[in-house]
Amino acid sequence: MTAPELAVSTWFNTAAPLSLEGLRGRVVFLHAFQMLCPACVSHGLPQTQRVQNIFRETDLQVIGLHTVFEHHAAMGPEALKAFIHEYRLTFPIAVDQPSSEGPIPKTMERYGMRGTPTAIIIGRDGHVEYHRFGIEDDMVIGARLATLLAAPVPIDATTAQDTGCTQDGCVPSAGPISNSKAGS
Amino acid sequence: MTAPELAVSTWFNTAAPLSLEGLRGRVVFLHAFQMLCPACVSHGLPQTQRVQNIFRETDLQVIGLHTVFEHHAAMGPEALKAFIHEYRLTFPIAVDQPSSEGPIPKTMERYGMRGTPTAIIIGRDGHVEYHRFGIEDDMVIGARLATLLAAPVPIDATTAQDTGCTQDGCVPSAGPISNSKAGS
Amino acid sequence: MTAPELAVSTWFNTAAPLSLEGLRGRVVFLHAFQMLCPACVSHGLPQTQRVQNIFRETDLQVIGLHTVFEHHAAMGPEALKAFIHEYRLTFPIAVDQPSSEGPIPKTMERYGMRGTPTAIIIGRDGHVEYHRFGIEDDMVIGARLATLLAAPVPIDATTAQDTGCTQDGCVPSAGPISNSKAGS
Amino acid sequence: MTAPELAVSTWFNTAAPLSLEGLRGRVVFLHAFQMLCPACVSHGLPQTQRVQNIFRETDLQVIGLHTVFEHHAAMGPEALKAFIHEYRLTFPIAVDQPSSEGPIPKTMERYGMRGTPTAIIIGRDGHVEYHRFGIEDDMVIGARLATLLAAPVPIDATTAQDTGCTQDGCVPSAGPISNSKAGS
Numbered sequence: 024m025t026a027p028e029l030a031v032s033t034w035f036n037t038a039a040p041l042s043l044e045g046l047r048g049r050v051v052f053l054h055a056f057q058m059l060c061p062a063c064v065s066h067g068l069p070q071t072q073r074v075q076n077i078f079r080e081t082d083l084q085v086i087g088l089h090t091v092f093e094h095h096a097a098m099g100p101e102a103l104k105a106f107i108h109e110y111r112l113t114f115p116i117a118v119d120q121p122s123s124e125g126p127i128p129k130t131m132e133r134y135g136m137r138g139t140p141t142a143i144i145i146g147r148d149g150h151v152e153y154h155r156f157g158i159e160d161d162m163v164i165g166a167r168l169a170t171l172l173a174a175p176v177p178i179d180a181t182t183a184q185d186t187g188c189t190q191d192g193c194v195p196s197a198g199p200i201s202n203s204k205a206g207s
Numbered sequence: 208m209t210a211p212e213l214a215v216s217t218w219f220n221t222a223a224p225l226s227l228e229g230l231r232g233r234v235v236f237l238h239a240f241q242m243l244c245p246a247c248v249s250h251g252l253p254q255t256q257r258v259q260n261i262f263r264e265t266d267l268q269v270i271g272l273h274t275v276f277e278h279h280a281a282m283g284p285e286a287l288k289a290f291i292h293e294y295r296l297t298f299p300i301a302v303d304q305p306s307s308e309g310p311i312p313k314t315m316e317r318y319g320m321r322g323t324p325t326a327i328i329i330g331r332d333g334h335v336e337y338h339r340f341g342i343e344d345d346m347v348i349g350a351r352l353a354t355l356l357a358a359p360v361p362i363d364a365t366t367a368q369d370t371g372c373t374q375d376g377c378v379p380s381a382g383p384i385s386n387s388k389a390g391s
Numbered sequence: 392m393t394a395p396e397l398a399v400s401t402w403f404n405t406a407a408p409l410s411l412e413g414l415r416g417r418v419v420f421l422h423a424f425q426m427l428c429p430a431c432v433s434h435g436l437p438q439t440q441r442v443q444n445i446f447r448e449t450d451l452q453v454i455g456l457h458t459v460f461e462h463h464a465a466m467g468p469e470a471l472k473a474f475i476h477e478y479r480l481t482f483p484i485a486v487d488q489p490s491s492e493g494p495i496p497k498t499m500e501r502y503g504m505r506g507t508p509t510a511i512i513i514g515r516d517g518h519v520e521y522h523r524f525g526i527e528d529d530m531v532i533g534a535r536l537a538t539l540l541a542a543p544v545p546i547d548a549t550t551a552q553d554t555g556c557t558q559d560g561c562v563p564s565a566g567p568i569s570n571s572k573a574g575s
Numbered sequence: 576m577t578a579p580e581l582a583v584s585t586w587f588n589t590a591a592p593l594s595l596e597g598l599r600g601r602v603v604f605l606h607a608f609q610m611l612c613p614a615c616v617s618h619g620l621p622q623t624q625r626v627q628n629i630f631r632e633t634d635l636q637v638i639g640l641h642t643v644f645e646h647h648a649a650m651g652p653e654a655l656k657a658f659i660h661e662y663r664l665t666f667p668i669a670v671d672q673p674s675s676e677g678p679i680p681k682t683m684e685r686y687g688m689r690g691t692p693t694a695i696i697i698g699r700d701g702h703v704e705y706h707r708f709g710i711e712d713d714m715v716i717g718a719r720l721a722t723l724l725a726a727p728v729p730i731d732a733t734t735a736q737d738t739g740c741t742q743d744g745c746v747p748s749a750g751p752i753s754n755s756k757a758g759s
Contacts, residue, residue, distance in 0.1 A: 428661065477646075
């Protein structure tokens with residue numbers, strides 16, 4: 024399955040918004056969590072921080088996704104900001120867009136996540152290669168990421184990165200310049 | 208040092224407010240924490256819950272104290288309520304009264320706490336017998352509590368419990384002494 | 392139940408043999424283990440070392456008891472000596488005397504232990520106050536020890552300590568009192 | 576560096592002896608340990624067992640290597656056999672051949688290992704790709720193994736596996752080539 028695009032209302036720990044389309048060609052580790060979810064705090068987030076540290080010299084992109092589906096008042100962006108600071112999280116973190124139709128936010132809905140913590144790994148071709156709710160061994164995560172990182176970068180990935188536009192916004196790029204770059 | 212009275216704005220997990228004066232004659236384990244303090248979440252609160260479970264058949268009183276001294280907006284009573292629910296905490300939890308003079312709440316100030324987590328043990332005679340900032344072994348906590356629980360109940364403790372009046376309010380009681388006190 | 396005396400073939404980490412009769416008046420923490428028992432190595436022995444460290448300023452006596460009931464060839468005194476060295480165990484350790492009648496050594500048989508690890512706590516009066524097979528919380532162990540340590544030393548305990556004689560040998564002593572006692 | 580062949584005096588958990596030459600074309604995870612090495616027991620061996628379980632459907636070969644360099648009397652094959660049984664280790668385990676020249680056994684010497692635990696990973700082409708003394712994250716081990724497993728099997732690996740002869744012995748095979756080789 025092709026990974027649905029992220030629907031994000033706010034980003035932390037990144038100078039510019041990220042999008043899966045803009046990241047095409049790279050492997051993405053997506054960790055869905057809630058700041059008041061005990062298993063996320065004790066297991067999922069420390070594991071995600073280890074992924075960030077251990078794979079820092081690869082082209083893996085780690086993204087935390089705050090998928091609030093309960094206690095919305097207690098887990099707003101201000102609270103999340105304090106949480107990120109206190110837990111020393113250094114990877115980019117996206118706030119999943121609330122839905123107007125119910126408590127499940129949009130990205131969580133698109134991926135059919137059962138709850139938090141959920142780990143999702145997206146391969147270089149943009150497909151979901153791993154999707155798991157709950158707690159997983161570090162060794163399994165390390166192996167799955169390395170296997171996907173060992174795959175060759177798809178031929179059209181560079182082009183996709185140049186545009187970087189998604190339904191949620193665009194990563195700066197500028198038409199003729201990137202065209203001439205690609206064409207030269 | 209005689210344990211200063213708690214200054215509490217809100218209670219959770221108790222039908223009626225507690226006070227140290229009302230608890231005179233019993234040993235009290237007081238755990239000061241903040242819901243966004245990592246060492247409290249990973250160590251202090253699980254330890255306090257173990258105290259609650261292991262000493263449930265003694266007359267020990269466990270009290271959690273939410274001493275918010277930073278990120279006040281993110282740790283209000285609504286957020287704490289959700290936190291208590293998600294972490295399945297079953298002991299009485301008091302919200303330390305904010306101070307009008309600075310970020311340190313009143314009880315934290317009275318006890319001269321350095322930060323969170325802090326564990327305080329109060330003996331049957333109302334004196335502070337143990338005060339420690341940071342992480343402590345379960346075995347040490349178990350031993351300190353048992354030693355204090357082995358002490359005889361002071362002769363005047365029953366009287367103190369009967370009145371149950373503190374500067375923060377009164378626990379219902381019915382003698383002429385507390386009436387005259389309240390009425391004067 | 393009065394704690395049966397230890398039947399010991401070899402001692403480590405002590406200048407002179409110990410005996411429960413010689414220790415009368417003191418609380419004793421007895422940890423029965425085998426060096427090839429996984430739960431002993433991962434849990435029981437580290438816990439016993441914590442007991443030794445945390446209660447070092449009390450009159451508690453910690454004793455490890457190597458109760459070999461299987462793989463006898465692999466767990467002889469030479470192997471145990473290397474094990475004690477590598478695991479940095481500092482409390483006195485006794486080798487339970489093998490039985491001529493079966494694989495269960497003598498002290499293990501006398502106490503009716505189910506297996507290893509087993510923790511036994513003996514009070515100041517020489518009675519078994521706690522006997523548990525398996526894994527126990529540090530907090531429970533700490534509390535049980537402190538409660539028993541808080542008990543007054545029995546009046547006749549000093550005398551018992553003076554003699555220090557048991558069926559397994561005698562701790563040196565030299566007063567007319569113990570002589571007259573032994574002679575009466 | 577090409578991985579030196581193993582020098583083995585005894586094998587456990589395998590019907591036939593293994594050799595690196597016979598395993599050419601496959602990735603090998605080699606864990607050097609001693610049964611009385613605390614970090615091996617608490618960390619290295621459980622990690623190796625996780626490698627065995629998690630990669631069981633790949634062609635990875637896990638090998639434990641008992642490299643005794645101290646307390647030789649306490650860690651003979653009989654003791655190791657009991658240890659393997661009690662710790663429920665299921666991967667093949669080789670006893671490193673003692674050296675006539677000193678306490679360091681032969682394979683440990685050939686690899687220049689500093690001590691135990693040591694983890695070594697050998698790639699499909701027979702080269703040492705990873706060599707580390709001490710404790711390593713599961714995630715790193717998982718990633719390194721997966722990266723090497725993702726490499727193509729060398730063209731000549733099948734031939735090497737067919738012969739299966741090493742300086743330590745031969746795995747049964749039946750072609751005239753290996754016969755002539757052994758006979759020459």
